[in-house]
Amino acid sequence: MRSNGKLDRFVVIGGGISGLSSAFYLTKEAELRGREAHITVVDPSERIGGKINTLRKDGFVIEKGPDSFLARKTPIIDLAYDLGIQDELTGTNPAAKKTYILHRGKLHPMPPGLVLGIPTEIMPFAKTSLLSWGGKLRAMLDFVLPASKAEDDESVGEFLSRRVGTEVMERIAEPLLAGIYAGDLSKLSLQSTFPQFREAERRHGSLIRGTRASKRKGAAAPAAPSRLPEKLRRSMFLTFKNGLTTMLEALTHALSEAGAESRIGREAVAFRQNEAGEGQAPYEVLLNDGEILEADGIIITTPAFNAADLLEPHIPVDALRAINYVSVANVVMAFDKASFGIEFDGSGFVVPRSEGTTITACTWTSSKWLHASPDDKVLLRCYVGRAGDEAVVDLPDAELAEAVRRDIRNVLGITAEPLFTEITRLHRSMPQYPVGHLTATAALRARLRANMPGVWIAGAAFDGVGLPDCIRQGKEAASIAYDAVAKR
Numbered sequence: 001m002r003s004n005g006k007l008d009r010f011v012v013i014g015g016g017i018s019g020l021s022s023a024f025y026l027t028k029e030a031e032l033r034g035r036e037a038h039i040t041v042v043d044p045s046e047r048i049g050g051k052i053n054t055l056r057k058d059g060f061v062i063e064k065g066p067d068s069f070l071a072r073k074t075p076i077i078d079l080a081y082d083l084g085i086q087d088e089l090t091g092t093n094p095a096a097k098k099t100y101i102l103h104r105g106k107l108h109p110m111p112p113g114l115v116l117g118i119p120t121e122i123m124p125f126a127k128t129s130l131l132s133w134g135g136k137l138r139a140m141l142d143f144v145l146p147a148s149k150a151e152d153d154e155s156v157g158e159f160l161s162r163r164v165g166t167e168v169m170e171r172i173a174e175p176l177l178a179g180i181y182a183g184d185l186s187k188l189s190l191q192s193t194f195p196q197f198r199e200a201e202r203r204h205g206s207l208i209r210g211t212r213a214s215k216r217k218g219a220a221a222p223a224a225p226s227r228l229p230e231k232l233r234r235s236m237f238l239t240f241k242n243g244l245t246t247m248l249e250a251l252t253h254a255l256s257e258a259g260a261e262s263r264i265g266r267e268a269v270a271f272r273q274n275e276a277g278e279g280q281a282p283y284e285v286l287l288n289d290g291e292i293l294e295a296d297g298i299i300i301t302t303p304a305f306n307a308a309d310l311l312e313p314h315i316p317v318d319a320l321r322a323i324n325y326v327s328v329a330n331v332v333m334a335f336d337k338a339s340f341g342i343e344f345d346g347s348g349f350v351v352p353r354s355e356g357t358t359i360t361a362c363t364w365t366s367s368k369w370l371h372a373s374p375d376d377k378v379l380l381r382c383y384v385g386r387a388g389d390e391a392v393v394d395l396p397d398a399e400l401a402e403a404v405r406r407d408i409r410n411v412l413g414i415t416a417e418p419l420f421t422e423i424t425r426l427h428r429s430m431p432q433y434p435v436g437h438l439t440a441t442a443a444l445r446a447r448l449r450a451n452m453p454g455v456w457i458a459g460a461a462f463d464g465v466g467l468p469d470c471i472r473q474g475k476e477a478a479s480i481a482y483d484a485v486a487k488r
């Protein structure tokens, strides 16, 4: 409640994890500031959660969108504790640490010591059958090539080719990093995706030396004070035993307890800024059914192309239009263990573009995550679609499933009939940060601060696509938007 007895009204546009965490942390900001907020979350889908979508079926926990998160990124762990669902967290199967890369139709173990595709241990790298001797020697030139003095952003592909050569880039780094962005590395901004690569070059004169140094520093540093139980601290990835939807359920519950409202199945189509004046809300958000929501603050957490439509009447949105989105799909297949015929010794494999398969990666889900399937079943998740190869996403179900089965037959020898197959298409779902993204986003946000105090943009389109990055942005957005509202 403000001094004039009114509530602080916020509209959060977008009900994905960025929007829900913005809304949740707005309730926390209100508590901290001793004020009362009224929050409305708007989303046109028939369900809340955006990309997060867990299917619980026949004892399986099937993720149709994201499936886990990097444990070292703490905002999501903090959120789990804030919501009281920390006991639901689970780690990967310690016996399934191995991952593979497909090369000339055969699976090769990833050489130990790779950090984001960069070798940090020379012997396993020298021995790997994934690269030619020429490719390995070219990578070693990284130790002697001078560091670039340029300050400008560049593409990840340009940088990696410059430092470790195209073979390491194409055969190892690209398929690994593509798992995060499904992107074309020659277009992806280095500054906005892997700034630590450039930092390693700048400080150590070599990407390999720099990556090795930060790995050693990480190992030597006392374990970060973590609230997580010891067992979970050893897992690089974490998720929730009953699926990531657990987090959505807890957020929805906390928001409804805090009196927040939602408009699910409705879309924000525009917003208006009003002249400052007695009795007038600073902003009004118009929904597609004609409802108008009065707002003191607005947090926009939609994909960039939707945010551009909403912001275009107010400010230049070139930075948002420049973010291209790639469509992907995943094909999940369940099998009976008894007739499957294969024991997995790892968590799956990734596929370089040059292999020409339909699938870009395959997770051996039931081996990587023990909670995901009943003991007598096997669950596989295959990924298709990446920048430059998106048409495959729209193949009819039967054709797509057959293409995927052909690949796993050829690579793994799997001939068993699946018990069921679940196909999920995620159109325009993977934002590709273009070169210069960081500067362009900062300029856009500076304009918002100056011209529309209380309006903010956050989410996967801006400062990181990972779930923890989205939650961090939601928390920051809540604080920034509330600061502006509280100043009025």
Ligand SMILES: Cc1cc2nc3c(=O)[nH]c(=O)nc-3n(C[C@H](O)[C@H](O)[C@H](O)COP(=O)(O)OP(=O)(O)OC[C@H]3O[C@@H](n4cnc5c(N)ncnc54)[C@H](O)[C@@H]3O)c2cc1C
Pocket: 013, 014, 015, 016, 017, 018, 019, 042, 043, 044, 045, 049, 050, 051, 052, 064, 065, 066, 067, 068, 069, 070, 266, 267, 268, 269, 301, 302, 303, 306, 328, 426, 429, 430, 458, 459, 460, 461, 464, 465, 466, 467, 468, 470
């Ligand atoms: C296939 C896939 C796998 C992934 N795997 C992982 C993973 O394992 N780990 C990980 O950390 N990250 C992963 N990611 C990334 C992560 O899932 C996303 O970056 C994150 O979920 C995005 O959350 P968000 O809230 O920013 O956006 P979204 O989830 O896209 O939510 C935005 C919401 O805005 C709504 N919206 C759009 N227009 C309007 C409008 N006009 N009015 C109101 N609402 C609107 C949409 O309906 C949507 O619900 C994956 C992404 C994909 C696509």
